[in-house]
Amino acid sequence: MSIWFPYLVTDWYRVRHRELANKPLVFTIKEHGRVIITATNKEAEKQGIGAGMAAADAKAIVPSLQVVDDIPGQAERLLRAIGEWCIRYTPSAAIDMPDGLLLDISGCAHLWGGEQQYLNDIIVKLRSRGYDLSAAIADTPGMAWAAARFGHNPIVEPWCSVAALLPMPPAALRLDPIILARLQKLGFRSINSFIGIKRSALRRRFGEGLLLRLDQALGKEPEVIIPLQHITPYEERLPCLEPIRTAGGIEIAIQKLLEALCKRLKGEEKGMRAAILKCYRVDSRITQVEIATHIASRNIAHLFKLFELKIPGIEPALGIELFVLEATKVEDIVAGQESLWMAENCGLGDTDLAELLDRIAGKVGADTICRFLPQEHYWPERSIKTTRSLAETPATDWRTSRPRPTNLLARPEPIEVTVPVPDYPPMLFIYKKQLHQIKKADGPERIEREWWLEAGELRDYYTVEDEEGKRYWLFRSGRYSGEQQAQWFIHGFFA
Amino acid sequence: MFPDAKKDIISKLQKDILQQEGYRSQPADIKRIPGLENIEAAFPGRFFPTGAIHEFLSFEPEHGAASGGFIAGLLGSLMQRGGACLWISTARKVFPVALHTFGVSPDRIIFVNVQYDKEALWVMEEALKCKGLAGIVAEVRELTFMQSRRLQLAVETSHVTGFILRTDARRLTTTACVARWQIKPVPSQLEAGMPGVGFPRWEVALLRVRNGKPGKWTMEWQSGQFQLITEKLITVVIPEQIRRVG
Known part of the structure; x- marks a missing residue:
């Protein structure tokens, strides 16, 4: 299945700026001293404005044109977000740059009661969010791509895919603009007009690419799509048979959740910097506590201690029936070299010290802890600066040439x-x-x-x-x- | 019984008692603090007890500054092997730049600024359990016997040195600290006819020492270490480098 968003970026912008509804809108980028249009919306396109035009020309055509600076990479970010949203429809969804998505829906459509309902569901849900789109289901990614953009029938049945492809223009084959221009020049206005030509002749004139695309659309060549990897959140859930009301019960729950979460973190060589514990109460309220650490940690005893300080802040009321522990900030842990003997004094980078500071921050607040570094100022109040980080080292020497009071x-x-x-x-x-x-x-x-x-x-x-x-x-x-x-x-x- | 054997038994018993009271006598642990030999002699075992709580009394801001300087001098020796230090206070006044004069690199000190004494003591107790720290300083208004006992117990397992700076003179309770100090500034001495202010000079009083001899000394901080001042020694050797006064 292929989904095509003809006005992706402009749609996104219009959803956020309601006042721009039904007004011509373009995105522009500065290039070689000219302002070039990169994306347009439906209204602008109706007036004859397209990507690649100079903004000044477009302004001459439509004086009321809204011009917005392009955000680099915005299209990809949007596609990634929509693609991740689409994982509810199929486990393998892929981005199809620059303006579409490809979903492998094998074995998924029947869950929605058939391909038609499946397609409608996606289209209705995405349209309700303000995105204009057209989607098509076909046997091959290439065919679906063509049908979404140039086809009349959104569902191309396996037995009529060749028939559906033939009347389409060559652009439906995802070809290079140079090859397209050459085809245009030679009068090949539809695939029908050149599909009968000998393959060797086509290869000689238009290269291997045309044949590959043609074969991919017809299913003679395999095409691999690279699905988006969905990052599962670092989250553990613990439902309780009986509502929990005591501190002891909460402690056991935290311990169990931490064990499960830290096991996963250990497998992935990661540690948490911040975590949040949500307690779902019987009266359908949620109480939550948060912890944070100075360095990434997966030490169960330490993390438990941090939560233990917060337990008095959890109000169980009639009881808690579900605990959810989520690590909101996760970082890689570089495995440290274990020393054979304990160093007598630990420096600022020591884990024990970082854990101590975490406990202090948990009890009396993180803003109470600071270090001072020298600054290159003579003015006494400005000669030092505060820092919260343990890793920051002095940029200059401490100035001791003049007496300073203790x-x-x-x-x-x-x-x-x-x-x-x-x-x-x-x-x-x-x-x-x-x-x-x-x-x-x-x-x-x-x-x-x-x-x-x-x-x-x-x-x-x-x-x-x-x-x-x-x-x-x-x-x-x-x-x-x-x-x-x-x-x-x-x-x-x-x- | 021979008198020698009796002496041996008594000295062994004394050692045992000291050990039970939190003193350690392993020579490997002893940290010599340069220039402090005369004061070290006042402690049992003739060494400065690290891994214990020391209590400093300072009732005036000037005394507070002097105590801060003296503690910084001690910390300088304790932190020599690259440790970190925690400085807990309810109203921080200490100026980190000046600590450098006393051989401490101020960026290795972590300052914890809390609101109440209770929190300061909680932080101190937690910190004393952390084995790697070189020293912990806490400025509190007062310290009850119970609180000092808790700190002492925490220290006995971790062997971290703690310094308590007490600022409230009105209620001077007994504590479980190993020593009670009072540092007062005294007029500095300069070579005759020289203008300016001399090296920081203090009257260091050991008011109480557990199993030791209390005493009073005049100390000076010069060229990066403590220096005992006896009455005879009036001419102070001024080193060639720029004088550093903290």
Whole structure:
């Protein structure tokens, strides 16, 4: 069976933009400085616009033409999606680029009560989704292809396939445009007109391709279609005879589901990064919990622990009758080399550590965990950046040429100072109503504000030590100017 | 019975008791921390007990910074063999850039910022069960005996070193920690006539040590390691490189 979508991309676009219904629409692509039409819809085609035209010409014909930029690969994505949808009709569905699908329906049609009903079902369902299509069933993929595009009868019976093919134009044989042009030039307007010519003569003039296509359409040569591989979701189901209401019961269910799922993951050398457990309750509600891991894992004990933290969040109410566990994000696991002895310290790449962080993230939230990496900025607040990843390594060295306080206040706090002008450190300062006499001081270290990032005053930092030996990081915001007092701040504490 | 035999029995009993209390005496495990020999002598077995919980008191932000620096110095030795470290806090103040001064590479520290003490302690307990970590630091307001006991039990199987930084002075309960420290900043010393601020200098007090001798020392962090300061030693040898003050 062949399905042909004459206006695939434009149909898809129109379904998403209701306001464009019944308006001429084209997809365009820029090529060598010209804007070329790649796809049209029915309304545009009626006006004489076709693929390969320049958009400017088409606009001249139909001023109200809607022009949309083409999305590369969209047709294939759509065909793949529709093909996967079609797997409900047959186990082997294949994409037939650029605008069709080929389904091998051997032994499937009777389930729908015959070929006619089968065909109607597909056509009605796809039409209801807004796709214009024509489909045909025949003995061979080539014949079905021809019948879908050029035939009058959607179902070509085995005994009349030759008769159906003969009146069709040569284009029905899926030929190269060059050969088609040559056939056209020689006046072969239908297959009927050249099928009687000797094969050797046809081969000499038009090459092997024409004969192959002809034989494929008539079933003399085999044609293999490459069916779409449907990816079965990583999902396990556990129906319960009696509704489950206790935490113990839920634990057993999770354990069983994880065992089944991890067995499959192990076979495929994969591990899960995220999983979701859906609990279908007796009162037809669904409660669900989600977990996520830092590195792909298929360690049952670890994953169980992550779920165990979430069990208090599951509300069984009258009972749960079905558990569904789905791994929503799956990644390949590179099998690690097992070491003979335990390394004393593990680095950041260690599995134990990743599992610990998963547990922490499960309990107190993933946003609580972070690491800091150096950034090439002098401005203290910007000299570090946070990262959630364990694998990210510092792009630059940690800068240690200037003293930096062990504890940094999130926001500098204003202090009162007594300070000799112009460039001396303060003699004393009051912070939180406490007077600190400064005995030793170092500075200033001027840090300019990065004007390309934000506007504001520069800072002059001083390292100071008071009479008790407590060390602080103070700064003056801005330069001294005649009329207004410069404001001083405390920004950190040294060890 | 001969007096020698009696001594042997007593020392063997002491060793057994120490082992039961969570001390390990295998020499292979001993980590020497450079410059800390005098303080190590205060502990039973004359070595710094790793695989135990240490408690630091800091009631003022300045003390917190000093304790942070001291702990970072210890972590620097513990993390030398390429381990990772967890720093748990309810209100993170520590500035990662400065930790580099104390020999720790800050990108190997994972910071966990939680909301409550309870969560911080839960995270700490979970982390202490993870064998591979080099050290875990937790800043909490207070620590009850029960909580400290739980941490100690977790540590006994994994042998990870934990540091608790307590910031609430009002309720100073007994804990099951192996040592209670207090680090206070003291005025730094410079060569006569030199301007600026000297190396970080602390008064390190071991307030309580299980089966050890409490004491008080003046320590300084210079050229990448601890340095004991005795009263006689006033002239500090300043190395040629740029001074690093944390």
